[in-house]
Amino acid sequence: MATNLKKQTHFDAIIVGGGACGLMCAVQAGFLGKRTLILEKNTQPGAKILISGGGRCNYTNTYATDQQFISANPHFCKSAFSQWTVEDTIIFFETYGIEGQEKTLGQLFPTTNNAKDIVNVFTALCADLGQELWCDTEVKAITKTDNGFSVTFERNGREEQIFAPKVVIASGGLPIPKMGATDFGLRTARNMGLKLTETAPALVPLTITGKDQEWYEALSGNSIFCRVSNEEISFEENILFTHWGLSGPAILQISSYWRPGQWIELDMLPHQNITQLIEQERQTNGKRPLAGLLANLYTRKFADALSKYLPVEKNLASLTRQEMEAIDQLIHHFRVKPAGDKGYDKAEVMRGGVSTDELSSKTLEAKKVPGLFFGGECVDVTGWLGGYNFQWAWASGFVIAQNL
Structure with missing residues (x-):
């Protein structure tokens, strides 16, 4: 017209x-x-x-x-x-x-x-x-x-x-x-x-490639509550594991502050202390394997996946000081270096x-x-x-x- x-x-x-x-x-x-x-x-x-x-x-x-x-x-x-x-x-x-x-x-x-x-x-x-x-x-x-x-x-x-x-x-x-x-x-x-x-792209899922990709793929669909942070800021919300990496509200939030080549850190138990939980459980049930405690904190699939990094079959009473430090580091300071993001097709803004x-x-x-x-x-x-x-x-x- x-x-x-x-x-x-x-x-x-x-x-x-x-x-x-x-x-x-x-x-x-x-x-x-x-x-x-x-x-x-x-x-x-x-x-x-x-x-x-x-x-x-x-x-x-x-x-x-x-x-x-x-x-x-x-x-x-x-x-x-x-x-x-x-x-x-x-x-x-x-x-x-x-x-x-x-x-x-x-x-x-x-x-x-x-x-x-x-x-x-x-x-x-x-x-x-x-x-x-x-x-x-x-x-x-x-x-x-x-x-x-x-x-x-x-x-x-x-x-x-x-x-x-x-x-x-x-x-x-x-x-x-x-x-x-x-x-x-x-x-x-x-x-x-x-x-x-x-x-x-911002508010966008992040991708994982290389030797760790298979671990994330195996967890696809699992969601856990995390504190996700970098040197600038932190967010506490759910993250979602996907077959290509990480998504979910906390990941989308941190993505706006992330730049290629940088690390992000996941505290996968932000409102509790894993060392204190293990010590408390040791007092009453030291023979319990670490896997049992983790299964109470996370989905069964995620707890099982942590066996790649943690001695999950060991009894809580037999965990060494070095192993306890490694558990604390992994649960509260899990470091991730994304390969990239999903681009403008998946970005919200x-x-x-x-x-x-x-x-x-x-x-x-x-x-x-x-x-x-x-x-x-x-x-x-x-x-x-x-x-x-x-x-x-x-x-x-x-x-x-x-x-x-």
Whole structure:
């Protein structure tokens, strides 16, 4: 469908991307009487919203502050989070019929457990506020003009252009390309002369190769509660053994802080002390084999797998001091050197992106390109697992809307 010049000039801004940031930006702009057009590549908006939290959408986290975000400038997100808080997110969704229920570690899900309800809030509001949403529309290029921007896009098999005084890049990052993820936001920033912070998969499973691979493969499907740490940070949640390495919440969390060649450490009994447990058991049942004690602490399969490293057949009473030290070291300081990660196909988010040096923290407008805004995942602000990245998306969408 061709667009005429009259229609082109009726938009205060064009928003590239109908995900969490783009949708919030359009709605908030509508509340202010501004008219926007969302151009979305997929057949429907909110693709990542719909798959998040196993299709239930953990849409924020009650613990979210600037402390759970990774960026070359860790203070950059403070302004956005002061303008749009977690409480603002909760009230916004409650206003439109979404009641939250808090689950593990502050994650907030709709009581309906249906991510579609989140997307429906935005599509209904866009319709009510006169904000246009064009799906199956792929933006090809953005060109700066004397008084705004020319946006080239492909729709219904035809390449067209449309003009607007302001443009919002909310096109996401590189993870899950099969869902339409591209590097469009990064390319646009680069073409406009903006710096990028190096990108990499984040919240991503880690792979194990070499001589230890078979041991991990044999444990595939087993999950244990761990404290996973490196020199920078630690997380306490479950880890999951897989046929290619390690996954699970704690591994996804640490992956955002891991770099190739580095070690991570697993404390596989974080709230107990294995040496003390053995000493206590020795007092009453010294003839018990170590395997029996381990079977009480872990799944049978995992306890059996530890026989590769530990003298599991020995009686507790006969364990030497050296063996006790080795057991303590293995249980509480199990070192892993991942070979790599599973890449953008399996990553939940992207680390890095448009450099925060290039953007105003108060408005998210590009300092060198007035009228051009970047929000959501394509910016170098990466949150932890558990609703944090949605909070950044909502906040950045709100902030941009106030400045269109």
